[in-house]
Amino acid sequence: MTAVRCINLCKTYRQGDVDIKALDHVSIDIAEGGFVCLSAPSGGGKTTLLNAIGGLDIPDSGEVYIDDQRIDNLSKGDLAELRLRKIGFVFQAYNLIPVLTARENVEFVMQVQGVLKHDSADKANAILTEVGLQGLEDRRPAEMSGGQQQRVAVARAIASKPALVLADEPTANLDSKTSDELMTLFTELNEHYNTTFVIATHDTRVMQYAKRLVRMLDGKIVDDIDQRAA
Amino acid sequence: MRLAAILFRLAWRNLWRNHRRTFIMLSAIAVGVWAMIFMTSLTRGMVDQMINDSINVLPGHVQVHHPDFLDDPSINNPLPYSDAALGEKFAGGEFGQWASRVRVPAVISSERESRAVTLLGIDPSAEQGFSFFDYADVEGRFLEDANDNGIVIGKKLAATLDTETGKRIVIMSQDPENEIADRGFRVVGLYTADPVSVEEAYAYVGKSTAQSLLRIGDASTEAVFFGDDYRNVEALYDAVSGALDDSVSVQRWYEIDSYLGTMLKTMDGFVFVWIIVIFLALSFGLVNTLVMAVFERVREIGLMLALGMKPASIVGQIIIESMLLLTLGLTIGNFLAWATILPLQGGIDISIVAEGMEMMGASSVLYPKFHVGDMVLASTIVLVLGFLASISPAWRASRYEPVEAITKV
Known part of the structure; x- marks a missing residue:
């Protein structure tokens, strides 16, 4: 089954007097349970594609489907609902809510979903333990290291068991050891829960974990490699 | 209900992120509310006394x-x-x-x-x-x-x-x-x-x-x-x-005595206008505080939108924050007003201007009149107008594009 389908996506940004094609007729299918790395140099279009898949950015043309539901024509409210129910996000800069503790950050999505407090707290504790943050549940982001914060962000992304996790440069601010631990965690989640991962990165070590590597350049897909076959 | 709980928690904690700004705004609200009620009680006391004296003479x-x-x-x-x-x-x-x-x-x-x-x-x-x-x-x-x-x-x-x-x-x-x-x-x-x-x-x-x-x-x-x-x-x-x-x-x-009747109506109108005028002065500070609070949290707001929080919930969060600030300010202001009026209930001697008061038909001792109705009116006006003043910054916050907001430095 196809988890993500993009058909002929185009997106142009205007920077001063110059038009920059971030996506230039991009089409891609990602199967359920896929573990895909989008690789490109800066400005290559990987983050724009990731944002289009996540409904954070609307392409100028083309179509985006999540679980066979077209999303590029949804309203803001419907897109928010889709992100809430089906997609987990991991951002480069951790992006935790500073006034909430690690546990509350993880609970956040579940609480917005309407999960009961008792259930969301139990799940948050379990997932924080799973990502190696047992004992740090009540710390606020400012009291944690970069690696710990990124783990909280990962825990938040997977807490509600989304079908799709989108990660934008998740290891950009982490040291190599922490990066490896994080990618191992992603791999385990992908295998245990059949969660589809789409990761935008230019870190070659991250690419080694992917089942499929999609290379982009100037808004176009220039290479699509099944790394399991390799 | 769960959503309301998380919105309330976020609003409360965000309120205390910048202690100094919150305390300054709380002080402004409290002093404004105190001034509304205290001045109203003085005027109310004077007019009450004039009316009661006149009714007793009527009688x-x-x-x-x-x-x-x-x-x-x-x-x-x-x-x-x-x-x-x-x-x-x-x-x-x-x-x-x-x-x-x-x-x-x-x-x-x-x-x-x-x-x-x-x-x-x-x-x-x-x-x-x-x-x-x-x-x-x-x-x-x-x-x-x-x-x-x-x-x-x-x-x-x-x-x-x-x-x-x-x-x-x-x-x-x-x-x-x-x-x-x-x-x-x-x-x-x-x-x-x-x-x-x-x-x-x-x-x-x-x-x-x-x-x-x-x-x-x-x-x-x-x-x-x-x-x-x-x-x-x-x-x-x-x-x-x-x-x-x-x-x-x-x-x-x-x-x-239609003059007395008119005086009473004028007094009620004066109280209303007085409260509105003070609130208008306060509202600039309130809106500025909220705009600053929103501006400082663009990334977080973008993050919450990206994670699936609906724009209406962002509006709710900002308005709850505003209402919490106003409610705290009102509580302190009302208490201050009550605490300062109570010891003066025995009367304030203003005999130094007795001749002027006499010309107005008023006594040279002023008895502040603490009306619960004035307190309720001031609080209601502050909350209702505060709610209206909060809509604009809240609406602006909810209109952020998540993809732009989360990359804001």
């Missing part, structure tokens, strides 16, 4: 007259009931305190001066509860009963007439046949009043003595009634009206 919350009496307050327009008939009609408890009187214009003369006064023929025992002066404070003595042959005048009038207790003066008026009705009285007492101008206006004699002087048998010119509160006289008015027929005119105090 009465409800009055009954011959239909033509107020236009022509002469003895030719008496009440069409005898004293005995009035006693029977108003024997019930629903009429509060009441008395019938003889009120006519007259001229009072001493050996040296003459002045126009309002002659009041009263039954002292019936009026003691609502007289505007204390009988015990009268220099000399007050009237002992309705048949008392003495006269009690104000101290200021006595000074004008150059007379004193024990001396004789002459009262001259008209009887129903338009004949001169005059009689000599011995001054038995001098009363003081606040405001002093009242001391020149009224002269008191026994009611039966006045009836005899004016040759009107046992007739009266007015019946006056006192309820519990001048603001709430409708029940009393209905009771009195129900007991009488169309041959008399029943009127509320503010119909008899």
